[in-house]
Amino acid sequence: MTTAYASTRSVALVGLDPRVVDIEADAVPGPAELHLVGLPELSVWPARARIRSAIFNSGTAWPDAKVTVSISPEIPPVYDAAADLALTLAALAACGVVPPERIAGRVFLGELALDGGICPIRGVLPAVRAAVTAGLRTVVVPADCAPEAAQVPGAVVVPVTRLGEVIDRLRNGTLDAYRYRPPEPSATVARPPGADLADVPGNEAARRALEVCAAGGHHLFLTGDGPATMLAERLPGILPPLGVEAAREVAEIYSLAGRSDRAPGAFPPLCAPHHTSTPAAIFGSVAANRPGAVSLAHRGVLHLADAPEFGRPALDGLSRPMDTGEVRVTGLGRTVRYPARFTLVLDARRCPCPEGRECACTPVDRRRYLHRLALLLPRIAIRAPVAWENSGGGAGESSAAVATRVVAARLRAGHRLAETPWRTNAEVPALELRTSFAAEPEAVELLRSAVNTGLLTVEGFPRLLRVAWTLADLRGADRPGVDDAAGALELWKGADGEGR
Template structure:
């Protein structure tokens, strides 16, 4: 048989589009041509496939004109994932394996020159796409990738270490390949504990509210007050992910080759350096890759020293903060990635960092302070739910303070508040649509009057007004209250104070 067809998949954003690898052998001048919008990595597969077949003792049709077509032709193909399909297609076209048995599989894998199978990115995306397609084909992957794909229930995943293992299994009388077993889904602990932080009752309360309602949070304070420590402990206060959400989070991480089974079910914590570009934060490139906001799906994105980030990078976060997704548009193609993350940011109040520090005098002029704080635009600050100051605690007082509540105790209150919100409205309070606030965030008369007066005096926008109302709803949930009272609203207003030295 001079023509063989192998099924595979190409990564297209978070989706895994089906690709048909057609291999044709013909008489003529010997050549090896790959067509079908293949990038350089895919075209280099010719040499890897040739060496892998020869070093494995398999026949390579060196006297034939070889044409490999990756269909559909208008879908970009990248990476080494098509090495294994090309090699199997060559062997099937040359009559060395059973083409009928090969048709039962969708496969992907990179080949070493010795024929060993190396893992590929996006194994989870491939498995999810195959399950959604509803076909009866099985997935054939390198061992490491197969263990990752086997996390998807209801799918048969086969694994192999070497090309020869696959060839032996695809003989007419060959034995089947071993079925991959899912890695143990152990939800490990070991996250930093909130009890490590002494004092800072106000910021800890803000952290608890942020965790209970999935609210964004900005902490402002001099260096060394514990802003980074507080942010790193937010993930430990959040409830563990259910299997569907854990699978969605893991699928995005798998696209970047950063999936770690030891963190299964835990909320991801991403903390990019302030030199990150807007493309690094929101995604992009060619082909489009997920950025930090997508890698933090269902988790926490921590931006330390947020005024030092490029202005364009911060402004690019405005839409994903509202919609929970990011659509990357380029001239040739578009890709959409999920971006339902919880933003936690930290900053110094001024360039020297000591504005409001009782232990050290600030040397910055009012103009310098204004320029520094002005790096965060008004529309960006308007999209943050909580803005709290983290004060300096003198070392002598800090030494005498008792440890605070452990994360486990706070996490129980957070879980109970989240459960109340989900039972009432189906989403966390931060994602509650504005049109549903009247039905789910009803205010007592005194609380309504207080909120309206505060909004007028502080000059809030409608967005700010709604965000304070959502925070008040979360505070009421933490207190187990059905309605929102004046105390809940007052605390929510205090949690949205202006930057030090500014009004509002």
């Protein structure tokens, strides 16, 4: 035994917030022992078991040394095992099994299996970006994660599959020779062929509502028995592609969720959790450091089918991300934030009766059923009925035709909001709607009289002004007039005029 000290780097993720961590190992001669410092207490025992077993199974004898490995800053509160590889190599380098200078200044990511295999980790995209941002360009990752890691500009990605292989390559100095070379990217990314709006029979009012929702980023509530799910699934197809920054955010969320294979690339995501989903599946989990459905819908569409069937915690919990664009999850004594700026599509049948059963509900029953959505409905500015209709011959308008109008409207709004932090009409604060972005006086007057007659609440007033702006953008006008305000009121009431 010659060396007594070694250091290397890894990355710990807290929410989507990656931190480069220093890993240092000290070895003193003596009976074989491994101490881990700076890990959450519950993680120490399993981590030590994985490391010892992996070393043994890689054909390397555990050196006769008492080794202390520390992580700093301390990684709270969950240790997701991504630092296993770095901890192990630091310990081995301190004992002189591998040359310490070949692990210094490099970042190692990977969870060890008991048999010495190196398992893929979640969140490799944000982790590698953090390493490169910290000036640490060479990143050793599990082979399955290499294509994802290589998406980070400037990263030198070295894929590995087994601990024994890493030890051999560090000893003979060939680790970097196996740098990952990503395949040439294809020249253009076409929109994936998906379901088309032309397939949805009839439902003119709901199709129009969907278009306004897409053009302004407004939430949508569909009521009745009808093709609500078909419409929701077609919403991403009429939204503009994501910008570079938004696409990166979305890709990192899918990486952390361990669902990179389902990442939507340049297009807005759609996430439709089932009503039996747990709150952790919907909002995310601190203990698992895993984002939930509201974040998998970030910059895209969150669809809740049969919304009143969801539990109250799920429904009420949505109001905060709807207001702030992020979700806060608490657990293990901490709060973690994940981005969650989505367009919500809710649908509900008119009453709780199972499909096909004759309905005997009273108006009170129906009101009680929809009352479960009490916190959400006031936040939803657009409402439309759906029904199973005969298309009456001839297909409806295609997604491509609708998307053309949506993109044009978004461009108008984008120009107007260019110097602001907001991208869509739905995001513009109420104050700005009175000052920088004021509608025609007649339009404001019409909505104000709706407040006076009790049709609209004071909180609902700015929501309808935002929709009026979107209607103006769709028809290419400079600002909303009285017709746009009237159109917003119609969308608020729903075409069947039920109101709220």
